[in-house]
Every structure is written in C-alpha cells, then in structure tokens.
Amino acid sequence: MPQTLVIKIGTSSLTNPSTGYLALSTIAALVETLSQLRQLGHSVILVSSGAVGVGCARLGMTERPRTIALKQAVAAVGQGRLMRVYDDFFTSLQQPIAQVLLTRTDLVQRSRYLNAYGTFQELLRLGVIPIVNENDTVAVDELKFGDNDTLSALVASLVEADWLFLLTDVDRLYSADPRSNPDAQPISLVQSIEQLESLQVQVGDRGSRWGTGGMVTKITAARIATGAGVRTVITEGRSPQNLLKIVQGEPIGTHFEPQPQAASARKRWIAHGLLPAGKLYLDDGAVKVICQSGKSLLAAGIVEVEGEFQSQDAVQLCDRNGREIARGLVNYTSIELQRIRGCRSEAIPSILGYAAPETVVHRDNLVLSGQPSPNSPSLRVMVEEPDLPL
Numbered sequence: 001m002p003q004t005l006v007i008k009i010g011t012s013s014l015t016n017p018s019t020g021y022l023a024l025s026t027i028a029a030l031v032e033t034l035s036q037l038r039q040l041g042h043s044v045i046l047v048s049s050g051a052v053g054v055g056c057a058r059l060g061m062t063e064r065p066r067t068i069a070l071k072q073a074v075a076a077v078g079q080g081r082l083m084r085v086y087d088d089f090f091t092s093l094q095q096p097i098a099q100v101l102l103t104r105t106d107l108v109q110r111s112r113y114l115n116a117y118g119t120f121q122e123l124l125r126l127g128v129i130p131i132v133n134e135n136d137t138v139a140v141d142e143l144k145f146g147d148n149d150t151l152s153a154l155v156a157s158l159v160e161a162d163w164l165f166l167l168t169d170v171d172r173l174y175s176a177d178p179r180s181n182p183d184a185q186p187i188s189l190v191q192s193i194e195q196l197e198s199l200q201v202q203v204g205d206r207g208s209r210w211g212t213g214g215m216v217t218k219i220t221a222a223r224i225a226t227g228a229g230v231r232t233v234i235t236e237g238r239s240p241q242n243l244l245k246i247v248q249g250e251p252i253g254t255h256f257e258p259q260p261q262a263a264s265a266r267k268r269w270i271a272h273g274l275l276p277a278g279k280l281y282l283d284d285g286a287v288k289v290i291c292q293s294g295k296s297l298l299a300a301g302i303v304e305v306e307g308e309f310q311s312q313d314a315v316q317l318c319d320r321n322g323r324e325i326a327r328g329l330v331n332y333t334s335i336e337l338q339r340i341r342g343c344r345s346e347a348i349p350s351i352l353g354y355a356a357p358e359t360v361v362h363r364d365n366l367v368l369s370g371q372p373s374p375n376s377p378s379l380r381v382m383v384e385e386p387d388l389p390l
C-alpha cells in the first residue's frame with residue numbers, strides 16, 4: 001500500500017566529518033533509494049540539513065559559525081549549493097524535486113499552517129519530492145525550529161505521514177552516547193513514548209561536530225511524531241538503502257511505535273505548531289481533572305499567571321512545580337486572569353464588570369502534553385544484548 005514517508009538527514013551524514021566536504025556516495029545512495037520509493041508509489045518528503053555545514057566547506061571555514069549573522073550568511077551559501085547537488089542527482093533519475101524553506105512562523109498562524117499543508121499535498125500529488133530545510137537565512141532566534149529533527153516531526157505531523165526516518169551518524173539510539181560510553185546498550189524498540197523518561201537514556205548535551213541537536217532533539221521529534229500517529233525510526237544515514245528494507249518490515253535501527261490514539265490535526269497544531277505566550281500554574285485539583293477527566297480549565301484552579309498574552313493565544317498549563325501538563329488556547333488576557341485567578345466562575349462577571357466566558361481554556365482547545373505521570377506503567381522497550389568479545 002502506498003505510504004507517506006518523511007526522511008530527515010543530518011549534517012553528520014551528508015558531510016565528511018574531517019573535511020566538511022559533501023559525502024557524495026551517501027547522497028547518491030539516498031537519492032537512488034528515495035527515487036525507488038517513489039517508483040514503488042510512496043510519497044516522499046526529504047528534510048535535509050547541511051546548509052551551514054556545506055556553506056562552511058564552500059567558504060573554507062573549519063568551525064561552525066558562532067554569531068547568528070555569520071551562520072545566516074553561511075547558510076545562504078550552503079543551501080544553494082546543496083540544492084544544486086540534489087537537483088543534479090535526482091535529475092539523472094528523472095525525479096523532480098522542490099525546495100521548501102520553512103520558518104517557525106509558517107506553522108504558528110493557522111492560515112499559514114493550512115497553506116503549507118496544501119502546498120505539500122500538491123507537490124506530492126505531482127510526484128515531486130519536496131526537500132525541506134529551515135529558512136536559516138531569515139529565521140529570527142526566538143522564532144526558530146532550531147533543529148531539523150523537530151522540523152521533520154512537525155512536517156510529518158502536518159502531512160499525516162506513516163513514517164518518519166531520522167538518519168544520523170549512529171545506527172540507532174543507545175542507553176548512552178556510544179561515542180563516550182563503550183558499554184552503551186542498543187535500543188531497538190520503544191513502544192510507549194510517554195514513559196521514555198523511565199528508560200533514563202543519557203543523551204549528552206550536543207551531537208557531533210557539525211550536528212545541531214544531538215540525540216535530545218531526535219527523542220523530542222519521536223515524541224511529537226508518534227503522538228501524531230507516525231512511526232519513527234532512528235537509523236544510520238550511511239546506509240540509506242536500509243529504508244526500503246525497513247518499510248518492508250525489517251527491524252533495523254530504533255523504532256518508536258505510533259501512539260494508538262493520535263490527536264486531531266487541530267489539536268496537533270495547538271500542541272506543536274503554536275508557541276506558548278505564557279504559563280498558568282494550577283492547583284492539584286485542577287491538574288487532576290484535566291489529566292484524568294479531560295475537563296476544561298476554570299479560573300478557580302489557577303494559582304499563578306506568568307507572561308503577557310492576549311485572548312486566544314497559546315499557553316502552557318503547569319502543575320505547581322512548573323511541569324507542563326497541557327497546552328491550550330486561552331479565553332482571557334493575562335491582565336484579566338491576574339484579576340480572576342482562584343475565583344469561582346459565577347464571581348467573574350462582577351469582578352471584571354462584563355460578561356465573560358465560563359472556561360479559561362475550553363477542553364476542545366486543550367491538549368495534554370503526554371508527560372509521564374508517576375502512576376503510568378513503566379516503559380516497554382527492547383534493549384538488545386551488546387556484542388560480546390569472542
């Protein structure tokens with residue numbers, strides 16, 4: 001059956017780590033595999049990093065740029081070069097491609113989000129492989145995806161993909177960074193992302209020399225994608241041919257199973273597309289009814305309001321310790337909420353002096369964050385036996 005596949009490849013796989021030059025054989029194998037997947041009738045989207053890395057190589061720079069302006073300038077050099085290479089390779093296989101550069105704001109505004117959806121659908125219908133990257137050259141810091149792992153998960157959620165592949169320079173997720181921990185155990189299957197914390201995977205704070213997010217952002221991506229019903233696989237970029245085998249059922253890499261009940265498209269946009277403008281701290285009773293009964297949030301359950309926001313902005317709902325339990329669209333401004341927090345709904349009109357909505361966040365506009373709760377069952381994962389010396 002034809003499926004929709006989103007494949008993200010990182011800088012560490014696209015470039016030679018010591019010289020920074022393009023890893024041409026990897027790119028050729030990737031292009032061949034994606035073209036084959038298209039010929040089998042699948043819809044394919046490639047999320048490709050590499051603009052900064054390739055730009056650095058082109059300009060003879062040996063270090064990743066540190067200032068934003070330099071990074072943006074270098075990305076402008078590298079993105080063009082990267083697309084030129086992809087187009088040459090794909091054209092030799094008669095496979096049309098398209099460049100799609102996104103910024104965070106493209107997914108924040110509902111109309112732009114739906115517009116991006118429409119563009120992807122048309123490209124896929126035309127048999128084109130869209131090649132997506134963050135529009136690094138114009139993205140401003142506070143409105144950045146920041147890493148392409150997250151971007152690829154949001155794209156997979158947007159197009160309701162069947163698979164998200166995160167291609168990197170390790171063959172799968174390990175219990176700790178295998179570069180610095182030779183005893184790290186390979187993990188082949190994660191059945192329930194909500195309990196990932198109990199696995200206590202050590203991810204370090206950064207990835208390879210040219211990579212951006214390391215494993216942290218891949219796990220975040222898996223969380224977003226599986227929550228949207230997308231099966232996610234971390235596997236090595238050096239062997240793109242494995243994608244064909246994986247789609248046919250071979251257990252290569254680390255598989256994160258999709259959550260059985262994916263949120264609706266609109267709720268996924270609230271959860272991941274929007275950027276929260278503030279935080280509401282809730283008492284224990286409110287946390288309980290929201291998490292366990294899926295009820296709306298009332299003013300009575302709010303103990304503290306943080307940030308400045310308008311009605312219909314996105315906010316985080318947190319417990320007293322600041323741990324996020326849900327996100328939603330708020331019906332009041334932050335100024336109004338400062339006045340009515342902790343109050344019963346009947347008292348609100350007389351406090352504000354006008355008729356006001358009964359709920360602060362209505363349950364139709366509220367999405368649970370899928371954080372592990374102390375009562376949730378432990379994570380079911382398969383950890384493979386490490387290779388033993390003979």
Ligand SMILES: Nc1ncnc2c1ncn2[C@@H]1O[C@H](COP(=O)(O)OP(=O)(O)O)[C@@H](O)[C@H]1O
Pocket residue numbers: 009010011012013167168169170172173174175176177178179201202203204206207208209210211212213214215
């Ligand atoms: N638990 C872990 N399992 C596997 N790799 C890990 C883990 N923690 C950290 N890493 C590191 O993450 C790196 C991949 O991330 P990154 O360099 O950002 O790659 P990419 O450019 O493909 O996005 C690996 O090279 C590895 O050293």
Ligand SMILES: N[C@@H](CCC(=O)OP(=O)(O)O)C(=O)O
Pocket residue numbers: 009010011012048049050051052053075133134136146147148149207210211212213214
């Ligand atoms: N947008 C940036 C890539 C950001 C990124 O996430 O990089 P990586 O960790 O190599 O996937 C670029 O094209 O260089």
